Amino acid sequence: MPAWAICCWALLALGVQAEVLRVGFGTNKPPYIFEVEKRGLEYEIIEQAAAQADFQIEPFFAPMERLHRMLELGQLDAISTTNEHSGVRAFYSKPYIEYHNVAVALAARNLDIRSIADLGRYSVSAFQRARKLLGAEFQAMADKNPHYREEAQQVVRNRLLYARRIDVVVGDRRIIEYFNQELLKTGGVADARQPVTWYPVFPATPYQLGFRQEALRDRFNVGLDTLRRSGDYSALEKKYAVY
Numbered sequence: 001m002p003a004w005a006i007c008c009w010a011l012l013a014l015g016v017q018a019e020v021l022r023v024g025f026g027t028n029k030p031p032y033i034f035e036v037e038k039r040g041l042e043y044e045i046i047e048q049a050a051a052q053a054d055f056q057i058e059p060f061f062a063p064m065e066r067l068h069r070m071l072e073l074g075q076l077d078a079i080s081t082t083n084e085h086s087g088v089r090a091f092y093s094k095p096y097i098e099y100h101n102v103a104v105a106l107a108a109r110n111l112d113i114r115s116i117a118d119l120g121r122y123s124v125s126a127f128q129r130a131r132k133l134l135g136a137e138f139q140a141m142a143d144k145n146p147h148y149r150e151e152a153q154q155v156v157r158n159r160l161l162y163a164r165r166i167d168v169v170v171g172d173r174r175i176i177e178y179f180n181q182e183l184l185k186t187g188g189v190a191d192a193r194q195p196v197t198w199y200p201v202f203p204a205t206p207y208q209l210g211f212r213q214e215a216l217r218d219r220f221n222v223g224l225d226t227l228r229r230s231g232d233y234s235a236l237e238k239k240y241a242v243y
Contacts, residue, residue: 018056021216023209024067024079025059026128029154030178031243032081032097035061041240042097046080046209048232049096053223063152064128071210078211078220087132090210091217096224099172101134101202107195109167116141116201122167123147125157130170134205155179162192173198174243 023046028035032042038059050057060067060076067079068088081099084092103119105111113119116134120141126134128150131142142148149166151157158179160166169176183192211217227233 018051018054021050021055021057021220022075022077023050023057023059024070024076025061026064026067026081027061027153029172029175031174031240032099032172033061041236041243042080042207044236044239045096045227045233048236049224049227050220051223052226052230053219055219055223065152068129071212074212077213077216078209080209081207082129082210083133083206083208085132085135086129086210088210090212091214093209093211093217094221094224095206095208098204098206100174100204101171102173102176103168103170103199103201104161104173104176104196105168105199106161106164107197109197111167111197111199113168113199113201118201119168119170120145123149124168124170125149125151125160125166126170127154127157128152133207134170134202138202155182158183158192161196162194168199170202178243 025033025035025043031040033040034043043059047057060070062070064081067076068082068086070076071079071088071090082088082090103113105113111122116137124142124145124147126148130150131139131148154171154175157166157169157171158176161169162183180192209217209220211220
């Protein structure tokens with residue numbers, strides 16, 4: 001190929017850039033979101049699915065309540081870790097990941113929790129928007145429970161549990177266990193070595209991206225389908241299976 005042709009090709013290549021997609025992510029919640037490193041199972045699924053649709057994501061990290069407001073105001077193109085039960089008007093993608101939420105309490109408390117409704121007897125700390133995202137039964141419990149609260153920071157819920165300031169924590173088991181290890185490293189008043197009991201009262205929770213524009217949602221769905229067919233989605237799951 002002549003030198004002039006190579007030069008022209010390079011200039012054309014430099015001029016072709018993927019469209020920027022402003023995506024809101026929740027705050028640090030390994031192994032799904034490692035905020036500082038801009039990686040994690042959920043982050044990379046979205047990043048790679050977007051790339052398949054010729055998007056380059058521009059991430060923004062904030063508590064979920066803020067992200068939902070920013071989407072409504074048009075400050076973001078999409079937000080992650082949401083679904084059609086969120087109460088926010090948006091164009092929702094196909095589910096791209098499932099979280100496996102549980103209730104957890106100190107084993108010494110010997111709590112009797114056999115259903116979501118049973119949580120209404122105890123003080124409960126969950127993640128932001130949990131009352132919307134975890135289904136009608138959970139929302140009914142939360143609305144009637146004067147001791148129900150939601151936290152923006154995942155690690156706060158672990159501290160509340162081990163400091164005996166809350167009876168039950170609700171969240172994804174892998175996230176809870178990750179922050180237990182962080183508490184053991186950093187020490188403090190909350191002894192994360194205390195035995196706990198896990199209560200698997202929740203079905204898996206599928207999450208979607210919520211978009212402001214239908215056309216962007218449709219393009220992302222095509223990229224997500226491509227990512228799954230290529231085998232790269234499965235490769236990401238294997239990469240983070242150690243957590």
